[in-house]
Amino acid sequence: MNGRRVFPGSSSMRSLYLLLCVAAAAVATLTTDPSGLKDGLYVESANIVGEDFFSAFAWQAITDPTHARVNLTDQATARALNLSYATRDSFVMRMDSTTVLDPSGPGRNSVRIISNASYTTHVAVFDIRHMPAGCGTWPTIIEVALDGSLAKGKADIVEGINNNGTNQATLHTTADCFVNPQSHTTSTGTTVSTNCDDVATASGGCGVRAPSNTPNFGPAFNDAGGGWYAYERAINTTRVWFWARHSLTVPLDVRFNLGLVETALWGKPFALWTNAGCDLSSHFGPNNIVFKNNICGDWAGVQENYSGAGCPGTCTDLANAHPEAFAEAYWDLAALRIYEPRAAQ
Numbered sequence: 001m002n003g004r005r006v007f008p009g010s011s012s013m014r015s016l017y018l019l020l021c022v023a024a025a026a027v028a029t030l031t032t033d034p035s036g037l038k039d040g041l042y043v044e045s046a047n048i049v050g051e052d053f054f055s056a057f058a059w060q061a062i063t064d065p066t067h068a069r070v071n072l073t074d075q076a077t078a079r080a081l082n083l084s085y086a087t088r089d090s091f092v093m094r095m096d097s098t099t100v101l102d103p104s105g106p107g108r109n110s111v112r113i114i115s116n117a118s119y120t121t122h123v124a125v126f127d128i129r130h131m132p133a134g135c136g137t138w139p140t141i142i143e144v145a146l147d148g149s150l151a152k153g154k155a156d157i158v159e160g161i162n163n164n165g166t167n168q169a170t171l172h173t174t175a176d177c178f179v180n181p182q183s184h185t186t187s188t189g190t191t192v193s194t195n196c197d198d199v200a201t202a203s204g205g206c207g208v209r210a211p212s213n214t215p216n217f218g219p220a221f222n223d224a225g226g227g228w229y230a231y232e233r234a235i236n237t238t239r240v241w242f243w244a245r246h247s248l249t250v251p252l253d254v255r256f257n258l259g260l261v262e263t264a265l266w267g268k269p270f271a272l273w274t275n276a277g278c279d280l281s282s283h284f285g286p287n288n289i290v291f292k293n294n295i296c297g298d299w300a301g302v303q304e305n306y307s308g309a310g311c312p313g314t315c316t317d318l319a320n321a322h323p324e325a326f327a328e329a330y331w332d333l334a335a336l337r338i339y340e341p342r343a344a345q
Helices: 011-028 052-056 075-080 218-223 303-308 315-321
Strands: 042-048 057-059 070-072 084-087 090-094 108-110 112-119 122-130 137-144 154-159 168-172 206-209 227-233 237-244 271-274 287-295 330-341
Touching: 042 052, 042 122, 052 057, 052 084, 052 112, 052 330, 057 075, 070 287, 075 084, 090 287, 108 287, 112 330, 122 154, 137 227, 154 227, 206 271, 287 330
Parallel strands: 070 108
Antiparallel strands: 042 330, 057 112, 084 090, 090 330, 112 287, 122 227, 122 330, 137 154, 137 287, 154 168, 168 206, 227 237, 237 271
8 A cells, every 4th residue: 555645735834734633542442332331442554545546456257146227347347347446545436328228138237346445343444435326226335255155244334325325334143233223423424224134134134324424425525526425333322413514523533544543523423333232353354345336226226216216217217228327326435534543554
């Protein structure tokens, strides 16, 4: 990884930000966050920017497991077709938006990538400028085992469909894992379901919707310049935060990439799962980070969900005959930063 770190403003401003970060870290050792959980200091272990994504991730040219109307390409094909490209401070993954498809042929060319590294206790901060949007789209950021097995759990950090304005974070596990009944008092999101068992919930898991008063998904997210999602997986808790690009509540250590983060100073997450409802250590193992850019499939393509979002005709017809509908179906990532406990460095 190139480890680039950009500080805004003059040298005096940079010094001020560094001093604030050091002070925050010192205070954090005595601070308990609003959820009543004590957390340690996490130190940056990976700073993935621009071209770094090509070496930090593998392109999965597989049959999409959710039956999306996509043809997932390998890295060489994605680069040749300009579906994956990078600049100094940007990495873009998009799907084809020019080709009319044969209804009996392969799906629309797209990209799914998975990190080469796997993680247990860590914080992942996703600095996102743009996410896939439009009718039929189904963008997702998840953490899951390399083989996709739910024996090691799965966390959906960013997920939504068909221009819905609200993100949903979800855990998918084996049996005997539930949302802590008190989570609503220590987080800002809305619990959609409480049972995380993927079999018992027909692949629904235990989801939490982000507050609707923030531009956290779809066109609203993109129009606001994107923002930051942060996912913390600790021994006793799993949490997800969102901050819009221009929000005054963005933590300094997130906004300015100071090389360390202290989640105890971040305020309430919108999604929270604790050991009070689920033995997280027995339900989760080493997981890899996956970015997906799907259309239609088992959720977005269900007619009730598709037409209910005001989308025309059927999702399959749109996917086949209207490539222009997917001009906004792309990820633009400013950075992915991974932080791990100091002992792991």
